[in-house]
Amino acid sequence: MNNMKQLTRNAIPEREGWLRSKQTQKWIFLLFAITPAFGGYLLFTLYPNLMSAYYSLLNWNGISDPVFVGFQNYVTLFQDKYVWRALFHNLIYMFFVPAFVILISLLLAYILTNKNYKGTPFYKVIFFFPNVLSSVVVALLWAFIYDGSFGLLNSMLRLVGINIGEYYWLGEIKTALWAIIPPYVWAGVGFYVIIFMNAMVTIPKSLYESAILEGATPMTRLVKITIPLIMPIVRVGALFLVLGSLKGFEHVLILTNGGPAGSTDVIGLYMFNLAFGAEYHNYGYASAVGMFLFIVLVIAKLITDKYITSQTVEY
Amino acid sequence: MTEKRSLADVLWIVMLVAGALSVLYPLVWVFYQSLKTNQQFFQNVWSLPETLQWSNYKTAWVKYGIGKSLLNTLYYVGLSLIIGTFLTTLNAYALTRIEFKGRKLIWGIIMLSLFLPGINALIPQFVLMRDLQLTNSLTGLIILDSFGESVFFLLLLGGFMQSLPKELEESAYMDGASIFQVFLRIIAPLATPGIVTVAIFKFLGLYNNFLAPFIYLSDQKKYTIGVAMYQANQLMQYTSDWVTLFAGVLIAMIPSVFMFVFFQRWIMEGATLGGVKG
Known part of the structure; x- marks a missing residue:
């Protein structure tokens, strides 16, 4: 028990020192501040925008397995x-x-x-x-x-x-x-x-x-x-x-x-x-x-x- | 420098009044029709209501499930607003006030969004949400609308934060404050006017959002007010219950009207900020 207390007491200043190191703190903050918004943007905005180019090359009703048809959709489109x-x-x-x-x-x-x-x-x-x-x-x-x-x-x-x-x-x-x-x-x-x-x-x-x-x-x-x-x-x-x-x-x-x-x-x-x-x-x-x-x-x-x-x- | 009132003046004033009437009159017309019975409305659309049928509002409330849809809207708008505004503020601070490696790259990627129409992303986004099992769920909509970047909000908040002197943060660091404390105790309070503007615009955008709830919510019990009113109008083809629909539309307008009355100056100034910044 006593040993444990001793250990924790020793650990505290070390941990504080680590947190106080401004660089580390900054990067933790940045991670915390940027990830949710930027990650959401990558996932819900950028990724779907890129995927739509790929989807346009498929024949897919959304449920069955997609079939790759190349530029067929664009050919159809110009005749539509x-x-x-x-x-x-x-x-x-x-x-x-x-x-x-x-x-x-x-x-x-x-x-x-x-x-x-x-x-x-x-x-x-x-x-x-x-x-x-x-x-x-x-x-x-x-x-x-x-x-x-x-x-x-x-x-x-x-x-x-x-x-x-x-x-x-x-x-x-x-x-x-x-x-x-x-x-x-x-x-x-x-x-x-x-x-x-x-x-x-x-x-x-x-x-x-x-x-x-x-x-x-x-x-x-x-x-x-x-x-x-x-x-x-x-x-x-x-x-x-x-x-x-x-x-x-x-x-x-x-x-x-x-x-x-x-x-x-x-x-x-x-x-x-x-x-x-x-x-x-x-x-x-x-x-x-x-x-x-x-x-x-x-x-x-x-x-x-x-x-x-x-x-x-x-x- | 006063010029004499001339024929031109009369013309100008007529135009102003006509403009104002074109906005106000349809609203007033719908309002007084909403207090009639259907018979009175069918007989003569100009006559004033004989007795005020406030019960139309109760009928609309029950018939279109407005109570439930307003609760859904409150949940969706409320949580998206709180989470979204907090994340946007945090994000704006990190991206405008803190120097770090890769910041330019992140800005560049965010700026890409200005060139994306967004509309062709609807389908892959839907498939993604379906894979994540977030469709037909208000919580799913909250996740979709809270996490993301908006150039308009970033520039608006960034502008506020950049106008604060650097010494504020430096002296706080001297006193041993952490970066989190600096953000919460110094930056956020000083940027409050910007944060409020962002929150107001987020509120309007979320409350008026129709397309996403319309695409993602299939269960009637989960409808937001916009989708509920859309469905009410679809129903009209079979019932022609006009006065109730009038009342329903007016109820759906109330939150927007309140926001506009209370925050009119913020909204109109904020709108210009967006316009100038492009």
């Missing part, structure tokens, strides 16, 4: 008219959603920053609010708006004397694709209003004052001073919106699930339904579609970078 239709829808969203979001938020940000009307902070808060709502809530709100019999939109049209009967905006091939755009715009504008306002505030007042002295109209001031100076921020915003509307499919999934007759299908959703949809599952082909989307995203990024002027303006 549904992929091209979905890509076409993506391109429509990719153009119209960013265009509307940026135009509307630039306009609202310009009014709020330069006009000093009463209630500016109130408007900012209201515009931003849809950004905190979940995609389910946003999609359901818009499903209520678009409903044929009782929807807000048709009721309003009837109120101003336009009676289009029980027209289901999301149920008709002609309009469903376009009806998906407003929910995205509605949910996205507020964020960019704030971003653009912050950018506009940093433009020195003196620029505007000298422009006014030289007789520039408000329109000239907007086009010649405000827009060029916040162009770098607009560019970043446009890039985010373009990539977002290529990738995103949650609203479409909830509002129409690609219907009617595939008229709102987008690549992300096509992939999703191939893998997790109600009908047959094909993980291999779905992964090939996913890789295709990846390539489209890279191309879109390069094009956006190139064609939305990147030169910065200085005065």
Whole structure:
């Protein structure tokens, strides 16, 4: 017993010395601090991303044994008219959603920053609010708006004397694709209003004052001073919106699930339904579609970078 | 420098008001429809409710299992938020304030995530989760969403931590503090504003997360609020019980509204930080 105590007493200073050695302590801390987050990232993000390239070379329904088929899935993909239709829808969203979001938020940000009307902070808060709502809530709100019999939109049209009967905006091939755009715009504008306002505030007042002295109209001031100076921020915003509307499919999934007759299908959703949809599952082909989307995203990024002027303006 | 109110001013104000109405009116409309009976709603969508049917909210609560799904959401969001925020803070400190070999490499690997669309990873991720037996489990979702890196959060917290003077840590080490103590007693308290911002954004992201719970949870008893409302809407095709669905959607909005009302300034400032940093 006594011997034991003696031993432990001797051991303590040694252990403390070992712990105090700053290097060891640092590495223990680093291990403790980095492993969970970085390990999780490697396991749940990086590894699946790498694996999807491999999966795209398989014929696999997720349950039976996978069969290696080489580039067969990609050959199928290029002949799959549904992929091209979905890509076409993506391109429509990719153009119209960013265009509307940026135009509307630039306009609202310009009014709020330069006009000093009463209630500016109130408007900012209201515009931003849809950004905190979940995609389910946003999609359901818009499903209520678009409903044929009782929807807000048709009721309003009837109120101003336009009676289009029980027209289901999301149920008709002609309009469903376009009806998906407003929910995205509605949910996205507020964020960019704030971003653009912050950018506009940093433009020195003196620029505007000298422009006014030289007789520039408000329109000239907007086009010649405000827009060029916040162009770098607009560019970043446009890039985010373009990539977002290529990738995103949650609203479409909830509002129409690609219907009617595939008229709102987008690549992300096509992939999703191939893998997790109600009908047959094909993980291999779905992964090939996913890789295709990846390539489209890279191309879109390069094009956006190139064609939305990147030169910065200085005065 | 006041300019005269002109026709242009009227136009600008009309635009502001129209913008605000387009946000507010659908919400107000849904709210007052949610207080009607289905008959009143079918007869005239403009009329105000005759008697306030608060019972619609009770019906929605029971019919869509909102009580249970809110509990599930609380468990999933709560634990992911606590574990995730703690790990992110720890991780940001290690990666931004401590010099060590291999740090650049780790940053490089994390930065890769900016180029990954993530969407093509859904399938391998699902297979991985299935192999780990973490599907159809809220705990599995917590594991998936708590462990990971986010460039946005790292930069946000890293920015906060880098602005603290080095002397703080050095003098603490002189007094014999360990690196763990320095982190818990000095860095974490001083970085609180950043940590709160991270926590708010994590909360919004987790509460609004639809795709992962939708993919991974197959058992109705485990649904989070988003999935529950999605299923409620699917059910509508057969029942057309509108007023109850209105009430349900509004209940699902309440946590977001509360967060926004209380943390509005943090949310709007934090959002800009993310935007500028890209």
